[in-house]
Amino acid sequence: MRHARDVQRSPRPRRPAALAGTVVATGVVAAGAAVVGAPDLFGLAGSRPFVWSVPFRLATAAGLGGLAALVGLAGLRWRRVLPPALALAVVAAGSLATTGVRGLSAGELPPARAGDVTVLAANVLHGQADPAALTRLVVDGGADVVSLPESDLALAEDLAARVEAATGTPVQVFHLRDRGRSRFGTALLVSARLGEYRATGELTDGVKAVVTAAPVSGTGPVLAAAHTAAPVPDLLEPWAVEVRAVADWCAATPGAIVAGDLNATLDHPGLRLRGSCVDAGAQTGTGARGTWPARVPAPLGATIDHALADGNAWRAVGSRVEDVPGSDHRALLSRWRPVT
The missing domain is CATH 3.60.10.10 (Endonuclease/exonuclease/phosphatase)
Structure with missing residues (x-):
């Protein structure tokens, strides 16, 4: 007869509520970051406070990227925050890409x-x-x-x-x-x-x-x-x-x-x-x-x-x-x- 401690337990399945919470949190973070990083896509670039933030797209992208890095570091311990960190990084990258396409060069004639x-x-x-x-x-x-x-x-x-x-x-x-x-x-x-x-x-x-x-x-x-x-x-x-x-x-x-x-x-x-x-x-x-x-x-x-x-x-x-x-x-x- 085997002792109870000798019985291997199956891995506990991830709770649906926790998974749903991660999905919702990621969606909220992604939406919020998108509005902050690209308010023009939502028709908000002419409204307060975005009318004053949208001209400084590079600084905003850098801020979102820095926040993504901080959240990503936290994800080394709490994996549930990794998807929101990725969402922040994607929005920051998109904003940087738009800036790059328009051009940061001093230019030439x-x-x-x-x-x-x-x-x-x-x-x-x-x-x-x-x-x-x-x-x-x-x-x-x-x-x-x-x-x-x-x-x-x-x-x-x-x-x-x-x-x-x-x-x-x-x-x-x-x-x-x-x-x-x-x-x-x-x-x-x-x-x-x-x-x-x-x-x-x-x-x-x-x-x-x-x-x-x-x-x-x-x-x-x-x-x-x-x-x-x-x-x-x-x-x-x-x-x-x-x-x-x-x-x-x-x-x-x-x-x-x-x-x-x-x-x-x-x-x-x-x-x-x-x-x-x-x-x-x-x-x-x-x-x-x-x-x-x-x-x-x-x-x-x-x-x-x-x-x-x-x-x-x-x-x-x-x-x-x-x-x-x-x-x-x-x-x-x-x-x-x-x-x-």
């Missing part, structure tokens, strides 16, 4: 060809940007068009004079003041290489400060320099309307090019580009390189300065994100080539 149009967008922080540094960006980059959000007329005219002195080519200056400000607004500078331009006044009453201009002579494109409202708590509604208006203008205007501080990333609903409108950074590998705030490393910043164009008429062949001494933004230099 290929040599210009006949017919190319080069555009510089530089928020000058209420005229505090160094005019000598701006001049170098324009001249060395071969910019035909310059968009200067937060500029007064004096800075715009000074920059135009400096560029003309350096290149020998006249530069037209257009300027529109911000609503409610006495001096500052947005300036649009256009090189005579593109021909003569006239201001058209489109979007003037619908966006914080946007200058639109059309060619009177020459073969240059329809142009706009834009600065929308910022997504601060009191301005979320006008911000959404203004960003959408600029993107829609791009899509509806044949041959258009628009550049400036749009205070939105491609994840925000207003910059879900429609029709033929395309983004230079996304096309050329700088689409996730942060342009604001300049005090943080560019890969961790928000890409809110853009150059957009009618993709039926133009394709971006290069872009470069540049530091601007004196400004809290980095500048975006983009080169557009006619679609043939």
Whole structure:
């Protein structure tokens, strides 16, 4: 007769309740992580608090990845937390992949060809940007068009004079003041290489400060320099309307090019580009390189300065994100080539 201790017991089957709990916990963690890491997929990128977190996708992905690592370490002792850790890691990897596809590179410009149009967008922080540094960006980059959000007329005219002195080519200056400000607004500078331009006044009453201009002579494109409202708590509604208006203008205007501080990333609903409108950074590998705030490393910043164009008429062949001494933004230099 065998003693009771000699009888081998069968492994106790895992309790269904415990398994169900793990499944539910994993689902909740995965859903929560997905909302945090990619609120745009759920239509939440324009709502609080995601409107302020979605521009910093790389930092969010790093945070989710770090949390996944911590939970994974705990899983060495409690295996039930390994599935939630894996869910966190998958969401973090997806967010990183999106960032990688858009591009974190500082970028480069290929040599210009006949017919190319080069555009510089530089928020000058209420005229505090160094005019000598701006001049170098324009001249060395071969910019035909310059968009200067937060500029007064004096800075715009000074920059135009400096560029003309350096290149020998006249530069037209257009300027529109911000609503409610006495001096500052947005300036649009256009090189005579593109021909003569006239201001058209489109979007003037619908966006914080946007200058639109059309060619009177020459073969240059329809142009706009834009600065929308910022997504601060009191301005979320006008911000959404203004960003959408600029993107829609791009899509509806044949041959258009628009550049400036749009205070939105491609994840925000207003910059879900429609029709033929395309983004230079996304096309050329700088689409996730942060342009604001300049005090943080560019890969961790928000890409809110853009150059957009009618993709039926133009394709971006290069872009470069540049530091601007004196400004809290980095500048975006983009080169557009006619679609043939």
